[in-house]
Structures are given as structure tokens and as C-alpha cells.
Amino acid sequence: MSAAHDDHHHGPAKGLSRWLFTTNHKDIGTLYLWFSFAMFLLGGSFAMVIRAELFQPGLQLVEPNFFNQMTTMHGLIMVFGAVMPAFVGLANWMIPMMIGAPDMALPRMNNWSFWILPFAFAMLSSTLLMDAGAPNFGWTFYAPLSTTYAPETVTFFIFAVHIMGASSIMGAINIIATVLNMRAPGMTLMKMPLFVWTWLITAYLLIAVMPVLAGVVTMMLFDIHFGTSFFNAAGGGDPVLFQHVFWFFGHPEVYIMILPAFGVISAIIPTFARKRLFGYDSMVYATASIAFLSFIVWAHHMFTVGMPIAGELFFMYATMLIAVPTGVKVFNWVATMFRGSMTFETPMLFAIAFVVLFTMGGFTGLMLAITPADFQYHDTYFVVAHFHYVLVPGAVFSIMAATYYWLPKWTGHMYDERLGKLHFWLSFIGVNILFFPQHFLGLAGMPRRIPDYALQFADFNWISSIGGFLFGASQLILLVVVIKCIKGGKKATAQVWDGAKGLEWTVASPAPYHTFTTPPNPDLIEAP
Amino acid sequence: MLPKAKLWLALTVAALTMLSTNLQAAWDLNMPQGVTQISRDTYDLHMQILWWCVAIGVVVFSVMIWSIVNHRKSKGAVPATFHESTKVEIVWTIIPFIILILMAVPATRVLTHAYDASESDLDIQITGYQWRWEYRYLRQNADEDEVSFFSNLSTSRDEINNTMPKQENYLLDVDNPLVIPINKKVRFLVTSNDVIHAWWVPDFAVKKDAIPGFINETWTIVEEPGVYRGQCAELCGIDHGFMPIVVHALPQDEYDAWYAGRQEQARAARAQANNVVTRDQAMATGEAIYNRTCVACHQAGGVGLAPAFPALAGSSVVNGDLTANIELVLHGVPGTAMASYARMLSPVELSGIVTYIRNSFGNSTGDLVQPADVNALLEAQ
Numbered sequence: 082m083s084a085a086h087d088d089h090h091h092g093p094a095k096g097l098s099r100w101l102f103t104t105n106h107k108d109i110g111t112l113y114l115w116f117s118f119a120m121f122l123l124g125g126s127f128a129m130v131i132r133a134e135l136f137q138p139g140l141q142l143v144e145p146n147f148f149n150q151m152t153t154m155h156g157l158i159m160v161f162g163a164v165m166p167a168f169v170g171l172a173n174w175m176i177p178m179m180i181g182a183p184d185m186a187l188p189r190m191n192n193w194s195f196w197i198l199p200f201a202f203a204m205l206s207s208t209l210l211m212d213a214g215a216p217n218f219g220w221t222f223y224a225p226l227s228t229t230y231a232p233e234t235v236t237f238f239i240f241a242v243h244i245m246g247a248s249s250i251m252g253a254i255n256i257i258a259t260v261l262n263m264r265a266p267g268m269t270l271m272k273m274p275l276f277v278w279t280w281l282i283t284a285y286l287l288i289a290v291m292p293v294l295a296g297v298v299t300m301m302l303f304d305i306h307f308g309t310s311f312f313n314a315a316g317g318g319d320p321v322l323f324q325h326v327f328w329f330f331g332h333p334e335v336y337i338m339i340l341p342a343f344g345v346i347s348a349i350i351p352t353f354a355r356k357r358l359f360g361y362d363s364m365v366y367a368t369a370s371i372a373f374l375s376f377i378v379w380a381h382h383m384f385t386v387g388m389p390i391a392g393e394l395f396f397m398y399a400t401m402l403i404a405v406p407t408g409v410k411v412f413n414w415v416a417t418m419f420r421g422s423m424t425f426e427t428p429m430l431f432a433i434a435f436v437v438l439f440t441m442g443g444f445t446g447l448m449l450a451i452t453p454a455d456f457q458y459h460d461t462y463f464v465v466a467h468f469h470y471v472l473v474p475g476a477v478f479s480i481m482a483a484t485y486y487w488l489p490k491w492t493g494h495m496y497d498e499r500l501g502k503l504h505f506w507l508s509f510i511g512v513n514i515l516f517f518p519q520h521f522l523g524l525a526g527m528p529r530r531i532p533d534y535a536l537q538f539a540d541f542n543w544i545s546s547i548g549g550f551l552f553g554a555s556q557l558i559l560l561v562v563v564i565k566c567i568k569g570g571k572k573a574t575a576q577v578w579d580g581a582k583g584l585e586w587t588v589a590s591p592a593p594y595h596t597f598t599t600p601p602n603p604d605l606i607e608a609p
Numbered sequence: 610m611l612p613k614a615k616l617w618l619a620l621t622v623a624a625l626t627m628l629s630t631n632l633q634a635a636w637d638l639n640m641p642q643g644v645t646q647i648s649r650d651t652y653d654l655h656m657q658i659l660w661w662c663v664a665i666g667v668v669v670f671s672v673m674i675w676s677i678v679n680h681r682k683s684k685g686a687v688p689a690t691f692h693e694s695t696k697v698e699i700v701w702t703i704i705p706f707i708i709l710i711l712m713a714v715p716a717t718r719v720l721t722h723a724y725d726a727s728e729s730d731l732d733i734q735i736t737g738y739q740w741r742w743e744y745r746y747l748r749q750n751a752d753e754d755e756v757s758f759f760s761n762l763s764t765s766r767d768e769i770n771n772t773m774p775k776q777e778n779y780l781l782d783v784d785n786p787l788v789i790p791i792n793k794k795v796r797f798l799v800t801s802n803d804v805i806h807a808w809w810v811p812d813f814a815v816k817k818d819a820i821p822g823f824i825n826e827t828w829t830i831v832e833e834p835g836v837y838r839g840q841c842a843e844l845c846g847i848d849h850g851f852m853p854i855v856v857h858a859l860p861q862d863e864y865d866a867w868y869a870g871r872q873e874q875a876r877a878a879r880a881q882a883n884n885v886v887t888r889d890q891a892m893a894t895g896e897a898i899y900n901r902t903c904v905a906c907h908q909a910g911g912v913g914l915a916p917a918f919p920a921l922a923g924s925s926v927v928n929g930d931l932t933a934n935i936e937l938v939l940h941g942v943p944g945t946a947m948a949s950y951a952r953m954l955s956p957v958e959l960s961g962i963v964t965y966i967r968n969s970f971g972n973s974t975g976d977l978v979q980p981a982d983v984n985a986l987l988e989a990q
Contacts, residue, residue: 139770144914147702175813217846225805273779318822354680356689363693363698385818393724420680420690421676425681444662444665451716452716453650453720456651457811531850535778606971
């Protein structure tokens with residue numbers, strides 16, 4: 082046995098089986114990232130349909146029913162198909178390399194948690210081709226519009242959500258197991274990079290709330306097919322219960338999409354400022370506080386459902402409190418930049434844009450927390466502008482920053498900086514033309530999720546649409562940059578960025594198929 | 610029509626649309642101050658929190674921009690080595706906290722006021738339907754004639770489909786506006802008949818969800834006479850974008866006159882309920898109702914929108930038993946979007962709509978339904 086033992090490292094298998102059967106964290110990370118990008122383009126094309134229809138008053142391109150399908154599918158695909166898998170992909174690629182582990186703790190489950198996703202989204206997207214049409218009740222799928230009054234395809238939607246939830250829970254378990262058990266000697270918790278910290282906390286959020294989402298869609302399934310009346314008032318049920326359960330999932334979900342982004346930005350800004358992250362400990366505590374608060378603010382999405390005043394006040398105060406730890410994070414990033422020695426490569430540009438534009442989304446979030454003012458903002462384009470500011474130049478920009486930042490480590494080549502900067506500037510200008518006017522539309526009284534609008538909203542709508550087309554088209558540049566970078570380019574060093582710190586920069590570029598099969602020297606591990 | 614002429618017509622309509630769009634374009638940037646105490650207080654809160662955000666933004670982004678300009682490697686900046694300061698971190702935790710308390714105090718005051726719906730002068734029940742509102746004025750005593758009516762979008766489908774220039778209040782006009790007196794506390798009891806809607810008039814700062822099985826209350830005291838417009842604010846299906854709200858606020862005497870007129874109309878409608886109508890009258894009534902009420906689902910030409918919304922053209926129900934057809938319209942189809950129209954339409958309108966669908970879209974049953982036929986079925990229950 083010992084003579085036959087083959088102890089050299091296996092490279093990847095050849096052909097399709099490499100990707101189907103892989104248990105390698107880097108391969109699975111790559112799969113997640115490509116899948117996420119494909120979903121980003123699909124969800125983006127739905128957004129283009131929405132903005133094209135809203136270019137002018139009147140119905141030009143699509144029927145209201147199809148318009149509702151587009152808003153619903155855009156939201157579902159972007160949240161569950163683009164943003165969440167992108168962060169899981171980054172986690173897969175980077176967490177083992179950041180903590181000096183050879184792979185994820187549960188590699189076979191890792192394969193499974195990715196490979197069920199394409200089936201979930203194929204099932205969800207296939208409803209577009211069915212007679213009944215895709216789900217048309219909004220990504221928040223409020224009952225009874227999504228139960229008694231839903232198209233028949235709602236059942237496909239329910240099972241797709243179940244599968245996505247299972248995938249997320251498995252991914253989260255894997256990350257927790259990896260971070261808690263597989264850290265290299267010397268990598269204490271308070272030396273972990275913030276990306277690892279934010280993901281550890283995010284993983285706990287996922288485990289806490291994805292079962293709640295599974296629960297609420299299962300209750301829908303029973304209402305639709307098995308004669309129960311959880312959400313049907315005529316049968317003694319409660320439509321508001323749906324919203325409480327949904328948002329008990331939905332609000333932590335918002336932080337699931339932004340906490341890993343905080344981790345990415347906390348890695349990039351120190352690198353390009355060539356200065357240690359300011360207030361590492363307070364960053365960790367702020368992340369944990371935000372995660373805790375995310376569980377006690379859900380009903381701020383429901384200020385107009387008619388809660389008692391005590392409930393309204395509690396949720397207003399709790400929501401306002403979130404501004405404190407979020408503020409700490411922003412101040413820390415700015416303090417990191419202050420008196421640094423900055424350069425402005427593409428990842429840094431995206432990171433700086435993140436800090437500014439995410440903060441603007443945070444400001445409107447604070448405004449929305451003020452309950453009486455929320456009565457005016459609620460369900461208008463002001464809300465649309467708010468959450469797109471935190472999700473697009475927030476979460477999505479952080480994913481792009483991360484892609485540019487680690488792409489040389491993944492491919493072994495430097496990306497085309499000129500194209501990267503072009504992508505950044507077009508995206509930055511496009512996203513602001515797209516979403517900034519929507520604040521005005523909301524304040525002037527335009528409700529969200531309408532296919533046609535009154536004439537006073539015409540001007541800001543066409544401006545917003547132009548921004549949308551610009552932003553949408555610009556994303557193809559990212560595809561070009563990534564493909565070019567995979568095919569070739571200037572060789573990247575192991576260090577890649579001269580200010581970069583952390584274990585991932587101690588391995589060669591491209592990162593070998595297996596890294597840290599023996600733990601790194603504990604002396605190399607320092608607090609970020 | 611010649612293809613060329615058709616093209617010109619289309620271009621003219623398009624140009625007129627653009628022109629009217631530009632004429633009425635408003636570059637509204639901010640929330641309306643509105644016409645109630647609550648709406649002005651809300652506006653003040655909104656401005657206050659906005660200015661706090663602007664102030665914080667100016668400070669934070671100034672430091673950031675200053676660093677970006679000065680602390681760059683290309684200018685030879687050497688990175689400092691500090692990376693924490695407990696003092697600074699405590700300061701920037703405490704200061705935001707104090708600002709939040711300063712905001713929470715007035716917000717709590719306004720909210721407490723907005724939630725006090727007691728001692729109203731007039732109560733109106735608002736019920737959301739897919740896709741219209743019903744307003745019912747609660748009576749002071751039971752032998753009064755009840756005033757209750759539906760409020761539908763009155764913008765024509767031709768404007769929506771761009772075959773006619775859009776009018777000034779495109780998508781914001783209704784056939785029967787809600788009418789309320791000024792300077793009186795009007796309490797709204799908001800509920801829904803089907804899915805969740807939300808009743809919103811920005812000038813009153815009133816937005817309340819209409820939820821089946823719940824009755825939410827809210828209120829307003831409008832200080833200036835005028836016409837105030839709003840829209841449904843909760844996604845409620847296909848025509849969510851097409852169920853506006855229009856409120857006429859009138860001085861008390863004009864309101865009283867209007868209210869008396871409505872009561873008179875209710876009496877007249879009762880009296881008319883057994884009138885005999887001609888085929889032409891029934892068809893005309895039916896066509897108007899169809900285009901207002903049925904067209905969203907059953908579509909122009911009665912072709913339907915498969916599979917949820919069946920076609921009426923060639924339908925076995927519409928071409929089948931007359932009584933079954935009337936009853937379906939009266940009671941709806943449970944579990945589908947087909948609502949019960951027994952209360953939503955008058956017997957005259959109901960007789961018209963059934964007559965119309967049975968003799969249009971290629972259906973030719975030849976039936977003429979009389980209001981009395983509908984009444985007989987309604988009373989048989």
C-alpha cells in the first residue's frame with residue numbers, strides 16, 4: 082500500500098467532469114462566480130425591459146402583466162441569483178486562502194450546494210415560457226396576491242425558493258465549519274481578515290433566516306394546494322402574518338447581501354491606501370451589532386399595515402440605531418484613507434465609489450426609518466432609489482471591486498487597467514443617472530411597480546432610463562476584461578498589489594490548484 | 610387608410626404626446642408640503658432629517674476628498690502608521706447617537722398625532738378592489754339613504770395605448786371622486802375586498818394599507834378646498850398602476866349640497882331599477898362598462914389573456930345559459946380574479962354588460978337582459 086501510494090498533488094480532472102464532480106474550493110468558487118455573472122446579465126436584461134417601458138408615458142412595449150413579471154423576476158434573480166451566489170463564490174475562493182486552510186471543511190457538500198442552484202433558476206426562469214407566465218406578484222410576493230390570486234406557476238417559484246434556500250444553508254454551514262475548524266495555527270479569531278469575519282457573521286444570519294423563508298413559502302404552498310388558510314382572511318387567516326414572516330427573513334437578508342461587501346471594502350481600502358485598516362476591533366463589533374439589530378427591525382417595511390403605535394415606535398427607534406454601527410464603519414474607512422499613500426487602480430475606484438454611494442443609500446435608509454416620513458416614502462420610487470443605492474453601487478460595486486482585486490490571483494495575469502477604469506467610470510456615471518432621479522420621482526409621488534405613469538413623472542423617467550441603458554451596456558466591458566485576463570496579459574506576481582496584506586498574497590499567482598496543504602508559518606500571520 | 614397616411618397619423622399622435630408631455634412636465638424635486646397639519650409636520654421632519662444627512666455627508670466626504678487629493682502616492686505621501694484611537698471612536702459613536710435622539714423626539718410627536726383618529730366628524734369606509742376604490746359614507750342614522758359609490762380610472766384606453774394624445778391628468782382622473790368637507794376631521798376606515806392595496810394621497814400625508822379581513826383607520830383635516838390626487842401604493846395585480854384616487858375637498862355648504870344630491874341619486878337609481886331598456890341603450894351602457902371594468906383582464910375584443918383570464922369571444926358561458934351567465938357576473942368565480950359585481954354595478958349596468966358581451970366579439974345570442982331580470986336574481990337570494 083505504501084509503495085503504491087501516490088502522494089503528488091492531483092491537478093484538476095479534464096473536461097466537463099472537472100466542473101461537475103469538483104470538490105475543489107477554487108473550482109467551485111469559479112462556478113459560483115460565472116453563474117452569478119450569467120444571472121446578473123439575465124436579471125439585468127429584465128431591468129432593461131422595465132426601463133424601456135418606462136422611457137415614456139403610455140404602454141409601448143409590454144402588457145402590464147408582463148411588466149409585473151419583469152419586476153418580479155428582476156428582483157428574484159438579482160437577489161438570489163446574482164448577489165448572493167457572487168459572495169458565496171468569493172467566500173469559496175478566498176476564505177480558505179485567507180485563513181491558511183487547504184480547502185473548505187465540507188468539500189462534497191460544497192459541490193452539491195452549487196450544483197442545485199442552476200436547477201433552481203432553470204425552474205424559476207422556465208415559468209416565463211409557460212402559458213400562465215412567470216410570477217407577477219413582486220419579489221416580496223405578498224399574500225394573498227401570491228396565493229389566491231397567483232398564476233399557476235407560483236408552485237414552480239415555491240420549489241425554486243426551497244432549492245435556493247437549501248443551497249444557501251449548505252453554503253453557510255460550510256463556511257462556519259471552515260472558519261471555526263480549519264484556521265491555520267496562529268490565525269486567531271481577532272487576526273482574521275474582515276472578509277472572513279463578515280462572512281462568518283453572514284453565515285449565521287443565513288442559517289437563522291433561510292428556514293424562515295422556506296417556512297413562509299411552504300405555508301403558501303399549503304394555502305394554494307392543500308386548503309389551509311394561513312394567509313386567507315376569508316378562511317380565518319391573516320395576510321399581515323405573511324409580511325411579518327417574510328420580513329423576519331427579508332431584513333436580515335438585506336444584511337446578508339451587504340456584510341460581505343463590508344469585508345471586501347475593508348480589504349481593498351487598506352491595500353491601496355498602504356495603511357492598516359483603522360479600528361479593526363470596532364469593525365468586528367460593528368458588524369456583529371448590525372447583524373443583531375437586523376433581527377429586530379423587520380417591521381419597518383410594514384409601517385403602513387396598521388400596527389399599534391407601540392410597534393411603530395419600537396421599530397422606528399431600533400431601525401435608527403443601525404445608523405450608529407454603520408456610521409462607525411464608514412468613519413473607519415475614511416480614517417483608513419486619511420494620511421495614507423493612495424493609488425487609484427480599478428478595485429480602489431470601485432471601493433471609494435462604494436463608500437460614497439452606499440453612504441447615500443444609508444442616508445435615505447435613515448430617512449425611511451422616520452415613521453411619519455415613511456408614510457410618504459413607502460412604496461414609492463424613493464424606496465426604489467434607496468435600495469438600489471445600497472445594492473448596486475453598494476453590494477454589486479463591492480463584488481466588482483473584489484473581482485478586479487483578486488482577478489490577478491485567480492488567473493495569474495493582470496487585467497487591462499485601461500478597460501477596467503473605463504468600466505468603472507461608465508458604471509459610476511450610469512448608476513447615478515439611473516438611480517438619483519428616482520429619489521425625485523418618489524418624493525413627487527410616483528408609486529413603485531407601475532408600468533405607466535402620470536405626465537409629471539415623464540422627464541425624470543426618461544433620464545433614469547438613459548442611465549439604465551448606459552449602466553447595462555457598460556457591464557459587457559467587465560465580461561471582456563475578465564475573458565482577456567483569463568487568456569493572457571502581464572504576468573502577475575504573488576504579491577500583485579504592493580500594499581496588500583494577508584495569506585492569500587503569499588501563494589503564487591495564479592493560485593495553485595491546492596494551497597496550504599501544509600499550514601503557513603505562524604509568524605507570517607499578523608492582524609490586518 | 611393608405612400606409613403613408615397611417616404613418617403620418619401615428620407620427621402626429623406621437624408628436625402631440627411628446628409636446629403635451631413637455632408642456633406639462635414638472636421638475637418636482639421634493640415632497641409636497643400638502644394641505645394638512647400632518648402633511649406639513651411630515652414635510653418638516655423630512656427636511657430636518659435630510660439636512661442632518663447633508664451635514665454629515667459634507668463632513669465625511671470632505672475629509673475623504675481632501676485625503677484623496679492630498680494623500681496620494683503620486684504626490685509622495687508617506688502612509689501614517691496609526692490604526693486605532695479609542696477616543697475618536699467613542700466620539701463618533703456618541704455624536705450620531707445624539708443626532709438620532711434629536712430626530713426621534715419630533716418624529717414621535719408627529720406619529721402620536723397622526724395616530725389619534727378619535728372624535729371624527731365624518732367616517733368614510735374605503736374598500737380596495739382589483740382595480741377600483743369604493744367609498745361608503747357611514748350614516749348617522751339607519752333610515753338615511755346611504756351614499757356609496759365606486760371610483761374608477763376615467764382615462765381612456767386610447768390614451769394609455771398611445772392612439773390618442775394624453776390629457777393633463779393622465780392616469781390621475783376618476784369617474785366618481787371622493788368628496789369631503791374642509792376643516793372637518795374625516796376618519797377613513799380602510800379595507801379590501803381581494804388583495805392588499807394602499808390608499809395614498811400625498812397632499813394629506815395619508816397612506817394606509819387596505820387589507821382583506823382588516824379595517825385600518827386613518828384620518829385627515831383638509832384646510833384648503835381643492836382637488837387632490839393620489840394612487841394605489843401597493844402592488845395589487847395587473848392594473849395596479851391604473852387605480853388612482855381623486856379627492857375633492859369642498860366648503861361645508863357645497864359638501865352638504867353634493868351629499869344631498871348623491872342621496873337623491875341613490876333614490877332615483879332605486880326607482881329606475883325596474884325600468885325597461887332598449888337594445889341600443891343596453892349595448893351602449895354595456896360597452897362603457899366593459900371598457901371601464903372588464904377590459905383589463907378580458908382585453909379589447911374579448912380575447913382574454915390566457916390562461917388566467919378567459920376569452921369572452923366564443924366563450925361557452927357567454928354563449929350558454931343566460932341565467933348562469935348573469936349569476937356568474939353577479940357572484941364572480943371564487944379563487945380567481947373574477948370578482949362579484951352584484952354590488953359594484955347597478956342593475957341597469959349589469960343588464961347592459963351582460964347584453965353587451967352576449968352580442969359582441971362575434972357572440973350573437975340575441976339576448977336582451979332587462980334590469981328587472983337582474984333584480985329578480987338579486988332578490989331570489
